[in-house]
Amino acid sequence: MDKHVELGVDTFGDITETPRGELKAHAQVIRDVVDEGVLADEVGLDFFGVGEHHRDDFAVTTPEVVLAAIAARTDRIHLGSAVTVLSSDDPVRVFERFSTLDALSSGRAEVILGRGSFIESFPLFGYDLSEYEVLFEEKLDLFVKLLRDQPVTWRGTTRAALTDQLVYPPIESGSLTTWVGVGGSPQSVVRAAAYQLPLTLAIIGGDPRRFAPFADLYRSTLDDLGHARLPIAIHSPGYIADTDEQARDELWPYYKAFRDKLGAERGWGPAGRNEFDREAGPFGSLYVGSPDTVARKIANTVSVLGADRFDMKYSAGRLPHELSMRAIELYGTQVAPKVQELLAEQGAAVPA
Numbered sequence: 001m002d003k004h005v006e007l008g009v010d011t012f013g014d015i016t017e018t019p020r021g022e023l024k025a026h027a028q029v030i031r032d033v034v035d036e037g038v039l040a041d042e043v044g045l046d047f048f049g050v051g052e053h054h055r056d057d058f059a060v061t062t063p064e065v066v067l068a069a070i071a072a073r074t075d076r077i078h079l080g081s082a083v084t085v086l087s088s089d090d091p092v093r094v095f096e097r098f099s100t101l102d103a104l105s106s107g108r109a110e111v112i113l114g115r116g117s118f119i120e121s122f123p124l125f126g127y128d129l130s131e132y133e134v135l136f137e138e139k140l141d142l143f144v145k146l147l148r149d150q151p152v153t154w155r156g157t158t159r160a161a162l163t164d165q166l167v168y169p170p171i172e173s174g175s176l177t178t179w180v181g182v183g184g185s186p187q188s189v190v191r192a193a194a195y196q197l198p199l200t201l202a203i204i205g206g207d208p209r210r211f212a213p214f215a216d217l218y219r220s221t222l223d224d225l226g227h228a229r230l231p232i233a234i235h236s237p238g239y240i241a242d243t244d245e246q247a248r249d250e251l252w253p254y255y256k257a258f259r260d261k262l263g264a265e266r267g268w269g270p271a272g273r274n275e276f277d278r279e280a281g282p283f284g285s286l287y288v289g290s291p292d293t294v295a296r297k298i299a300n301t302v303s304v305l306g307a308d309r310f311d312m313k314y315s316a317g318r319l320p321h322e323l324s325m326r327a328i329e330l331y332g333t334q335v336a337p338k339v340q341e342l343l344a345e346q347g348a349a350v351p352a
Helices: 026-042 064-073 091-104 131-147 186-194 208-224 242-264 275-282 291-305 321-344
Strands: 005-009 047-050 079-083 111-112 153-154 163-166 177-182 200-204 232-240 287-289 309-313
Touching: 005 026, 005 321, 026 064, 026 291, 026 321, 047 064, 047 131, 047 309, 047 321, 064 079, 064 091, 079 177, 079 208, 091 111, 091 131, 111 200, 131 153, 131 177, 153 309, 177 186, 186 200, 186 208, 200 208, 208 232, 232 242, 232 291, 242 287, 287 291, 291 321
Parallel strands: 005 047, 005 309, 047 079, 079 111, 111 177, 177 200, 200 232, 232 287, 232 309
Antiparallel strands: 153 163
């Protein structure tokens, strides 16, 4: 059967540079992100996501506020986090913020809940990293109850108990699309299925095909528990220009600078061009190239994993706003229709 896949973009609000190579102010980056979200809507993309970070190389600490500004200037595109670090937040406040966004956007809000790939929010908000697992498990449990079982009665160890509590504003449609973001833990995949929440696979390194067992585990767990099949989304970095060579050459210096900064923090060696080209090749996690190249790679990944949505992280460290805007435009106007065409030709079916 034919398979239609949703196509979105997301960003962490990376601090970008001006044409003169100077770093932009955080405030200007936030305004640029709003313009990028508006463009994503104009070119017909399905989703625009904004990530949460609390460090100097990213501008966005409260995605919901930025998304609300985008909601006021758009009519169709769905708007969500990428991700919300639930472990270091309060589930009640997260629900309130996204139910407010849902009201402002007339039902277009989504939330992707996860533990994030950075830990700076834990000490910032007074959480102990030794409770990393229990914080997420308990808070996810409470958030699901807020979605489905109000008024809520809940008791745990990580926040005050609730007794017959209503939380406002209520979701107008009665349902808020809520995903669980997973980076490669089987336990997290099973948890998402147990809570009957859609799954987002963050594939940011290596061959995407190695995530096929996680997609299969998610579907089989849903089946074993007697739950209906739910969507699977993919989040991966990418960049689009007119040609493969142009895309790689434009992205490479920004990719290396950010990768080396992060590597210095985490004990990795410097990034090499060979590594970058391998990741940008047919079996890597970077979707970099011409519209045709990127479309073919996305269609292949979607087909192999049986995914329902592909979100491309278009921002990359200091990569200028103007280049990101061009990449979004190409993604919506050329990549998206080509992906649908390729999937229709393949007759790509969701794996049983």
